[in-house]
Structure formats: C-alpha cells, structure tokens
Amino acid sequence: MRMTEPLPYDFSSGNTNPETYPGEALAEAAARVIPELATALNTYPGKLGHEGLRRLLAARESAREGVEVDPDHIVLTNGSMQGVTLVAETFCEGTGDRVVLEELTYNGTIEAYRALGIEMVGVPVDGSGMRTDRLAGILDEMAREGRPPRFIYTLATYQNPTGAMMPPARRAELLACAKRHGCLVVEDNCYGDVHYDGEKPPALYAMDDWPEQVHIGSLSKIFAPGVRLGYVLARPPLLDRILARRHDAGPNTLSAAITTEYLGPDLWGHVERANAALKAKRDAMLAALEAHLGNWCSWSRPVGGLFIWVRLPDGLDTEALAARAAEHGVGFRPGSEYHVAGKDIPYIRLAFGFPDVATIEAGIARLGECIREAMVPA
Amino acid sequence: MRMTEPLPYDFSSGNTNPETYPGEALAEAAARVIPELATALNTYPGKLGHEGLRRLLAARESAREGVEVDPDHIVLTNGSMQGVTLVAETFCEGTGDRVVLEELTYNGTIEAYRALGIEMVGVPVDGSGMRTDRLAGILDEMAREGRPPRFIYTLATYQNPTGAMMPPARRAELLACAKRHGCLVVEDNCYGDVHYDGEKPPALYAMDDWPEQVHIGSLSKIFAPGVRLGYVLARPPLLDRILARRHDAGPNTLSAAITTEYLGPDLWGHVERANAALKAKRDAMLAALEAHLGNWCSWSRPVGGLFIWVRLPDGLDTEALAARAAEHGVGFRPGSEYHVAGKDIPYIRLAFGFPDVATIEAGIARLGECIREAMVPA
Numbered sequence: 001m002r003m004t005e006p007l008p009y010d011f012s013s014g015n016t017n018p019e020t021y022p023g024e025a026l027a028e029a030a031a032r033v034i035p036e037l038a039t040a041l042n043t044y045p046g047k048l049g050h051e052g053l054r055r056l057l058a059a060r061e062s063a064r065e066g067v068e069v070d071p072d073h074i075v076l077t078n079g080s081m082q083g084v085t086l087v088a089e090t091f092c093e094g095t096g097d098r099v100v101l102e103e104l105t106y107n108g109t110i111e112a113y114r115a116l117g118i119e120m121v122g123v124p125v126d127g128s129g130m131r132t133d134r135l136a137g138i139l140d141e142m143a144r145e146g147r148p149p150r151f152i153y154t155l156a157t158y159q160n161p162t163g164a165m166m167p168p169a170r171r172a173e174l175l176a177c178a179k180r181h182g183c184l185v186v187e188d189n190c191y192g193d194v195h196y197d198g199e200k201p202p203a204l205y206a207m208d209d210w211p212e213q214v215h216i217g218s219l220s221k222i223f224a225p226g227v228r229l230g231y232v233l234a235r236p237p238l239l240d241r242i243l244a245r246r247h248d249a250g251p252n253t254l255s256a257a258i259t260t261e262y263l264g265p266d267l268w269g270h271v272e273r274a275n276a277a278l279k280a281k282r283d284a285m286l287a288a289l290e291a292h293l294g295n296w297c298s299w300s301r302p303v304g305g306l307f308i309w310v311r312l313p314d315g316l317d318t319e320a321l322a323a324r325a326a327e328h329g330v331g332f333r334p335g336s337e338y339h340v341a342g343k344d345i346p347y348i349r350l351a352f353g354f355p356d357v358a359t360i361e362a363g364i365a366r367l368g369e370c371i372r373e374a375m376v377p378a
Numbered sequence: 379m380r381m382t383e384p385l386p387y388d389f390s391s392g393n394t395n396p397e398t399y400p401g402e403a404l405a406e407a408a409a410r411v412i413p414e415l416a417t418a419l420n421t422y423p424g425k426l427g428h429e430g431l432r433r434l435l436a437a438r439e440s441a442r443e444g445v446e447v448d449p450d451h452i453v454l455t456n457g458s459m460q461g462v463t464l465v466a467e468t469f470c471e472g473t474g475d476r477v478v479l480e481e482l483t484y485n486g487t488i489e490a491y492r493a494l495g496i497e498m499v500g501v502p503v504d505g506s507g508m509r510t511d512r513l514a515g516i517l518d519e520m521a522r523e524g525r526p527p528r529f530i531y532t533l534a535t536y537q538n539p540t541g542a543m544m545p546p547a548r549r550a551e552l553l554a555c556a557k558r559h560g561c562l563v564v565e566d567n568c569y570g571d572v573h574y575d576g577e578k579p580p581a582l583y584a585m586d587d588w589p590e591q592v593h594i595g596s597l598s599k600i601f602a603p604g605v606r607l608g609y610v611l612a613r614p615p616l617l618d619r620i621l622a623r624r625h626d627a628g629p630n631t632l633s634a635a636i637t638t639e640y641l642g643p644d645l646w647g648h649v650e651r652a653n654a655a656l657k658a659k660r661d662a663m664l665a666a667l668e669a670h671l672g673n674w675c676s677w678s679r680p681v682g683g684l685f686i687w688v689r690l691p692d693g694l695d696t697e698a699l700a701a702r703a704a705e706h707g708v709g710f711r712p713g714s715e716y717h718v719a720g721k722d723i724p725y726i727r728l729a730f731g732f733p734d735v736a737t738i739e740a741g742i743a744r745l746g747e748c749i750r751e752a753m754v755p756a
Contacts, residue, residue: 018420023413030408030636035401041604042396042732078456081627094472112625226419226631247490249459253604255632258408354420 007331009363014160014306015354016224020277022262022270029262040253047243049076050256056264057217057231063268064193065206073235075242076251080190080218080230084153085112087186087214087232090245091150092118100138100183101153102130106160107337109153109188121149122340127300129159129166132173139181151184151214152177156204158191161338161349162309163302168201175208182212184238190218190230191305193271196279198303211235214242221306221353222271223263227255278306284357285350285364292368296375306353309335312346316374321348324370330363385709387741392538392684393732394602398655400640400648407640418631425621427454428634434642435595435609441646442571443584451613453620454629458568458596458608462531463490465564465592465610468623469528470496478516478561479531480508484538485715487531487566498718499527505678507537507544510551517559529562529592530555534582536569539716539727540687541680546579553586560590562616568596568608569683571649574657576681589613592620599684599731600649601641605633656684662735663728663742670746674753684731687713690724694752699726702752706744 040050048054054071061069077083092099095117101109103122113120123138124131135152142148154174156166166174178185187204205213215233223229229252234242263270285308289299293310300309312318318334325332335347352360418428426432432449439447455461470477473495479487481500491498501516502509513530520526532552534544544552556563565582583591593611601607607630612620641648663686667677671688678687690696696712703710713725730738 013422015421018416021416021420023416027409027412030412031405034405034408037604038396038399038401041602042399043393044391044603045606078460078626078630079628081625082456085625108625108627115623115625220627224419224632225422225627226415228423228626228628228630228632245493247459247463247486247493248456248606249486249598249603250457250606252456252606252630252633254602254606254636255630258632 007326008329009359009366010331010355011350011352011363012331012333013354014221014351016221016306017274017277017281017353019356020274021224026258026262030258033257033261037254037257040257045250045253047075047246047250048072049251050253050260052260052264053229053256056260056267060267061217061233064200065203067206069233073233073239075232075234075239075246076256077230077232078248078251079220079225079228080188080216081108081112083216083230083232084109084188086242086246087216088113088116088118090242091184092116098142098147098149099151099153100135100149101340102155102159103340104162104338105153105155105340106188107333110338110340120340125159125162125164127162127164128170129156129162129164130154130170130174132170132177135174135177139177139183143181148181149183151186153186153188155188157189157201158194158302158305160191160305161307161335163300163305163307165303166201168207171201171204171207175204175210178212179210184212184214186214186216188216190216191221192217194221194278194306195275195304196282205233211238214238219259222274223259227259228252229255229259278353281352281355281357281360282308284360285352288361288364292365293371296371306351308350308352310348310350312348313371313375314346316346316371318344318346318348321370321374324374325367328366328370330367330370332367385704386707387737387744388709388733389728389730389741390709390711391732392599392729394599394684395652395655395659395731397734398652399602404636404640408636411635411639415632415635418635423628423631425453425624425628426450427629428631428638430638430642431607431634434638434645438645439595439611442578443581445584447611451611451617453610453612453617453624454634455608455610456626456629457598457603457606458566458594459486459490461594461608461610462487462566464620464624465594466491466494466496468620469562470494476520476525476527477529477531478513478520478527479718480533480537481718482540482716483531483533483718484566485711488716488718500718503537503540503542505540505542506548507534507540507542508532508548508552510548510555513552513555517555517561521559526559527561529564531564531566533566535567535579536572536680536683538569538683539685539713541678541683541685543681544579546585549579549582549585553582553588556590557588562590562592564592564594566594568594569599570595572599572656572684573653573682574660583611589616592616597637600652601637605637606630607633607637656731659730659733659735659738660686662738663730666739666742670743671749674749684729686728686730688726688728690726690749691753692724694724694749696722696724696726699748699752702748703745706748708741708745708748710745
C-alpha cells in the first residue's frame, strides 16, 4: 500500500494549486484560534459540525445564489465525497436501487455507487452538460418499468470530466422533469466558484424552492482538499434523514476552526487569487494542447473547474497511449473511468490545478509526442 | 437543530478534559508545520492517510503491545466511530446480518448497527467484561441455525459503559471461540491508554497472530475528540476489503499533521499528564458517589476510560430520575441506551472527563439529593 512515486508530468488528479497556498497566513490563523479551542476540541462536534464554518458556508451560498441559506441546514462532511456517499446511503435502500446521472461523471461517485450496489442509469451529455431533452424519456421509461430512480445526481456546474456548464434552460428542464416524477435531485457542486469566464448560472436549489433537493458543496477546490471540508445542504425532513444515517460522531472541528479563521475575513479575495492563478494554468494547457495536439485531437474549453476533456484520434488505443505516456513521465486518466458503464471511449481527462505552468507546457509537449508516435509509426 | 444549552452538571458525554488541553503548544506546533504543507494539503490524502501520523500510531501500538505494527496496516478515520461504521459496512452485506457483541456496549455502535439493519446478539457482561463462558454456546447455537455472525465486536478494555477490563484468560477464551468458528473479531479499543490503575492486558491482536482480526483505535480519548482522528488496524486481505468500502476521498491531512507535530515528540508524556488529571476526576467522582449515593446505589470502579456505571436502587424510575436531575442541572445517560435491545435496566452512566472536580462534587451531591427525594418521598 505504499504510494508509488508520482509522475513528473502528472495531470491525473483533481489536486489544487500549491502556488497559491497561503501557508504563512494559515499558520497565523491556526496560532490565533487554537488556544481558544479548549472546549470545542474536547467535546464532540454534533452531526452538523462547527457553527462558525457553517455560517461562513451559508454566507458563501447566499452570496453566490442570492437566496438566504440557513447555517443549520448545512451538514459539514469529510470532503464533499463523504457527502456524496452519505446521501446515497441515506436514499438508497439496497442493491438494485437505481440512480439517474450524467453518463460521464466523477469516477469517485461511480466507484461509490457501484460499491453500494446502485444501478446507474446514464443520461447522454454534450458541451452543455446533461441532455435534459433525453431525461424525460428516461424517467418515463423507468416509471413504466416500476423502478423509478431514488434520485437524479448531477454535476451541473463545471461538469467533471467534460468541463461543461449546464445553461439555465436545461437546469429548469431538469427540475421540471424531476418535479413531474417527484424525484429527488442531488446537485454536486464541488467545483463551485472555481470560475474563470462568463456567467454563473444559478444552482438548482436557487432556481426553485421545491424541497426535494440536496446540494453538495466543498472547500476542497477553492481552498485545499487536505482540509477535508465538504458539506451537504438540505432542508428538513431530508436533512433529518441524512443526519440519521451519519455515524462517524461528527466532522472535524480543528480543521473547520482553522479554515474559518483564515477564510472567514476574506473568502472571496482568496477565491479570486486562487482562480486567477488557475486560469493561467488552464490557458497554458489550452495553448500547449493547441501547439502539440492540434493536429490530432480536440478538447473542451472549460469556463471553470480543474479539467480538460480531450478527444483522441479515432483508432488510438487509450491504454497503449497511457502506458507510453507514463514511460515518458506523463500521467492522465482514461475516459473510460468516467463512464458510468466503464465504456472504452476515445477520451482522456487532463487536470491542470497542481502542476506549474512550465510542467504543463513540457508535459503536454511530451503527450503530443506520444500521440504523434502512436499515429505515425516510425 | 440548534444545540440546547448544556446542563451545568453534565455527566452525559464521553468528552475529554479541557484543563489539560495544550492550547499554546498545539498552536505552536500548528504554526511550525502548516507552512510545510503546500503539497500535502493541495493533494488528496489517499485512503490510508497522513504517513507521519500512521507511523506515530504504529509506534504507539508497538509500545503498548510489544509487537511490531506496520504503519501501512493503519487506516486513519474520522474518529474511531467512522472506523466502527466502516468495518460494519465492509463485513455485513445487508439487513439481517448478525453481529455478536457485549449485551451492554457503546450507544454509538448500537445506533450505527441498528441503522445498518444489523441484528445484534448480546453476550452477558459482568465486572470482567464479556462473559466468554457464554460466548461458545451462543456461537454454537448461531452455527446450528445456519446464521453465524459476521463478526464479534468487543470493547475488551475499559468497557463502555461498565468500565470493565477483560482479563487475559477471557481474552484468550474469546479468541479461541472465534477461531473455532472462523469468526472475525473486531476489537474497539477507543479508550486505549486512558489508564489509571493496575496492569494493561494485551490487545487481542497482540495475543494471537490469527489474521481474522480488526483493531480500532483513537486519539479522541488520549488527546481530543475534536481532532477526529481514529484508526483501523488490519492486515491484508481484510485491509483491502475495508479500503474498498471507503468512499470519502480519505482522512484529514491538516488535523493529522498538526496533531503529529504536537504529539510526536512526547506522546507518552502527554498521555501521562492527561491520565493523572483524569484519575483525579475519577477519584473525585468515586468519593462523591460514596458520600452522596452510598446509601442507595453501587457502582463500578474503572481502572481506565471515562465512565462510571451506577446501579440504581430497585424500584427507582430511571426516566423520572433523569427528568428530576435535569431540573436540578444534572445530566447523565440512562442505562437502556447501552443495552443492545434497549432494555430498561436500573443503571445510569456517569462521564467524568470534561467537568472539573468542583462540578463533579456539586453535581453528584445534587444527583444524590434527587435519588434521596425519589426514594424517600416527602
């Protein structure tokens, strides 16, 4: 179980940017707040967790969405992934339960659902996210079969892996379909606020007061995954069901207190600085792709998030490419990991958050070389 | 979901001692280590988690048990309670699976198992913990029924709620029974090292190299529950099964790094200081019980852990006592919460870790008054 050495040009994981890590300021925040935590650290956090962080997150949601959010409707979790799993455990009763989701989606969600015995029903995606024009038919068919989904799971914003941003009209259509079928909607907004260009469409819960909605958020992407601070936003009675399924004696007080002390006074300033640096990395990767893969591939131009989704040339063996790239020090994720049925598709996902610009440029050049060699054998 | 005000004489929860909280030293540790965490916090922790803390915990286990422990066999969890739940999720397949455990045990475990649909088969306990002379018959009967347990869960050390310490001979008998039936043993040692008097019997995994064992540990009780750092110790292939069921993207790096920086250089010094203060609280509570409840009740004299288990007089209504005590500002837990079948038993659990000695003395005096009033109506 020892970790293998990471590749020098590693574009595989949704890690964040160490260059904008506020090490000194975070250390100062920790030094300020830790002496005040005698009671907070020596008692259990409750199932909701640190009140100060819940207030900050409610304010974050309110600022982005323009609706009031009650801090007592926010459940802190060990990263948003504990939230994804907890919500599935809450609303799925056992093997064979069905969930509708984008056909291409986060591999962590796919792995969790698969392990829980959930049957995933994929909806096709395009450059605007879930094809909501197909959703109605899928839900109708499932209803006819007498096996409706337990919920619809969607990454509407900065969709992983495609980077797609679902426009407001599709969001409205998704909600209309769900309401017609009385189907719970779970919106995973873990990339929320990692935003570079254009408008931010509203979150689903902000478009419609319909109560059958769960919203999942995170500090992993706007701050750091190592603080393991995600959250689930839900109103009673959904909230109570989620809390009743939680059995870990509550979330991390130390991490929440330090993070709140640092981020609280200037959340949006931090987000702006982090996004500016990430946008430069995105742009560097897009430019390198143009320079080195332009003859062979096409790719997404994401307005947010941490990933570029690359269409490989027809006939290229993704596994062979991955092996060749690894030999040249380049890591990425094959597209099949993001397909709900594990289908072999001619795509790869490139993550640009962690590596610096020079690494991005050199690594994409190497990747281009690997693809060229595969397509034009010597 | 807002918290209710805690009672002024609160003996209800297994909180720890704020008086020995090393606020300044922990703040200094955080200030030292946080600037070094640029990569660690901006990447995902893996399913095992922070390597430095795993090394420290392996050293802790080795020092206590005298056996070598591989840090790569330690899975960090969000407190030991995530470990308890994760192990049950891993080894139980669905509703109706059975687990054998002490008839009186930790209410968090009972709640989690109940929520998972696990059928709990209780073994009677006495002042030496699980009645292992009864265990063989129970396992034989379950085998005859064709429904053997998925595992035996035991709090062998400083048993919650009874405070019992299982002697080595019973530990050996428990292991012999489990081996005869090929039954996994899950030892929850979350109170480990909160020790006041006498010998420490070996952990089960240290008595026998038999691989079908999982050991659960924690820093919650020797350090602080708010750091949410527990662990599961298991060898492959059990380890791999547990990791495969984990879907929270890994444990908390920030909390682990700070805690390791503080505890690493002087773990046992910290434990000694914390235990000395807790022992004084235990002794204060025992003395107060003698002074104020001596005529009516009997109670455990735990050699470790955070709880005293009080036998109420026959005929006293526990619920009515709880209500009366709460009116006088005194909180405790009724014994029924710790019975696997929720049986109404004439016991209450008193926790002495958090309140100071003066609060313990005044609160137990009030509790004695409540009992006297209930037994000798005016």
